[in-house]
Amino acid sequence: MAHVWIADIGKHVGEEVTLKGWLYNKRSSKKLVFLQLRDGTGIVQCVVFRPDLGDEIYDICDKMPQETSLSLTGTVSKDDRSEIGYELQVKKVEIAAYPTQEYPITPKEHGVAFLMDYRHLWLRSKRQNAIMRVRHELIMAIRDYFDINGFTNLDAPIFTPNACEGTTNLFEVGYFDTKAYLTQSGQLYMEAGAAALGKVYCFGPTFRAEKSKTRRHLTEFWMIEPEVAFIDLDGDMDLMEDFVCYIVKRVLEKCRRELEILERDVTALEKIKKPFPRLTYDEAYARLKELGSDFEYGTDFGGDDETMLTQSFEVPIMVHRWPREIKAFYMKRDPKDPTKAMGVDMLAPEGYGEIIGGGQREDDYEELLKQIDKEGLPHEPFEWYLDLRRYGTFTHSGFGLGLERTLAWITGIKHVREAIPFPRMMERLSP
RNA sequence: UCCCCAGUAGCUCAGCGGCAGAGCGGGUGGCUGUUAACCACUAGGUCCGCGGUUCAAUCCCGUGCUGGGGAGCCA
Structure with a gap:
């Protein structure tokens, strides 16, 4: 039969x-x-x-x-x-x-810690099944988007010799008779890729040794990082907006049943259409003050600030031109205001917070060197990166999208630990 | 690293300074096409560890461990 x-x-x-x-x-x-x-x-x-x-x-x-x-x-x-x-x-x-022992997960309710201990069995349940199917569709949509738009997939290494944004949050591993770190971003390599292939992206796991115990943090998560030659900050924002609309639309088209199982309010997702509001950091600051936040100028947003700021919008918002001091060394200085960096964050609606961080890269050799020195970073590991400014430097921009945060938002689940098959968190390394 | 909360049956939890409880799951029996089915009976416990207070501690105090939520940091 x-x-x-x-x-x-x-x-x-x-x-x-x-x-x-x-x-x-x-x-x-x-x-x-x-x-x-x-x-x-x-x-x-x-x-x-x-x-x-x-x-x-x-x-x-x-x-x-x-x-x-x-x-x-x-x-x-x-x-x-x-x-x-x-x-x-x-x-x-x-x-x-026949099972040799009683199956631990019954159709009734269980606590998170218990379910996480049995993650390998929990994946069999209806809800977890639905989440993993949406994850799959999201990955397919991401790859299709870049494929349709002429990008080349160029994966970055996972072992890296140097830090992208300082070493405090890096996992150190032994590498023969020296040390290596697990990558926290493929971005610097993508900049080399953009000069070689024009439009590139990498998609792989990244690692952050942040001691964060919140619903938005994993120590191992997947990131999509496109990098494009000859686009500036505005072009970068056009790209991320178009990209996010595409992937949301694809999930809506292909995963109706799964979203229903997850009891996701799809009308909220149907509203995700261009254009997304673009606020400068200064405008966002003014808005937060109007809304009664005690947010301090010159700092990064806290979780509450993000929620407050996104509440009045039905689509993601993009906050750009941040104070230089709180952004990474590779961000380009705003020519119109030297105190600002040409970075942009995309904040998802419904309190899901930052799903994208990106910006225009510093393409001036001297400026970049100044920034490296300011951060107290050694020159030697960045020589290859500086070469990109020596041999035909070019305007370029890119961004990184966190897969699990994006999936958590699209599926409406409250914690990113359910958005990855086997989550790695500060307090969890197994199963 | 810091702040808050929790730890009692396999699971989810209630409880109380003086005999350890419920629902679900397991077992047994019943049952009308059932939808996290239902009904009856039944087995099941180091009340997280250590120390203290007390005639008596699962309960109060201290401490440790584990987990959860959040802050900072970030995607």
Whole structure:
């Protein structure tokens, strides 16, 4: 009998098929057992009718523990009483393997710590399944966007000899008889890539040894970092705005069912259209003051400030031209106001905070060197980076988008730890 | 690193200075096509560790550990 995936069951109404999967839940009465079968592509109710299958099979089904792996052969029928519109009328039951112990995750509620300890099993649940599917679609959308727009994927190394923005937040690893660090950004390499290939992006894991215990932080997360030659800050903002609209639209088109499972308010996502408001840091500051924040000029926004600032908008906002002192050394100085850096942050609506950080890069050799010295960074590790300014320096800009924060926003989940299969956090290294 | 909160059955939690509780899950039985099904019965405990106060501590105090939320920092 042909093996059919539950996702495709609608194409086989009236046919006899075999489903293979795990027992998600069951209910029974004297004559019937309802087996909820899960195969990773969906869940379907399979009906075991005692008079047809006999007492022995009925008893096996009636006593079957959660997460037993099995094959069920039977006829697919259309049924409005089923959640997905179809059922399997079972004719044959084949147990592949019984659990050797009681499955720890029951259909009832559990605490976060418990579920995180069983992350490898938690991924089997409906909600986690839906999140991982949206993650997949988001990744596909990101790659498609850059592919359609003529970018070349150019991945950055994970072992790096030097810090991008200082070493305090880097994970140090042994590298033969010397030290290396796990990358916290591929950006500097992407700048080299932009000079080689014009439009490039990298997409990979990044590592930050920040001792942050908040809903927005992971020590290992995935970042998409495009870098483009010959675009300035305005061009950069055009790009990030267009990009974010595209990926949100794609998820809306392809993941309706998943968003429904996650009870995401899709009307909020449908409003994500260009243009996004662009505020200078000074304008954002004035606005925060109007709203009654005690925010101090010259500092970065706190979580509350971000929430306050984004509350009056239905789309992400872009805050640009930040005080130089709080931005990284590679950001270009604003020619019109030397106290500002040409950086931009995109803040997601609904309190999800910063999802993008980017900007125009310093392309003047002397200026860049000054900034490196100001930060007290050694010259030697940045010689190759300075070469980019020596050999035909060029206007260029880029940004980094945090995959998990973006996914948390799109799916409406409250914590980024559910936005990655196996999260790494300050207090968690396993499973 | 700092601030706040929590730790009691496999899970989620209630509780009280004096005999350890519920719901779910497990087991047994029943049951009407059930939708986190339902009903009955049943098993299940180092009340996080250590020290202190007390006639008596799961409860109060101190301390440690673990986890959660947040700050700073960031995507």
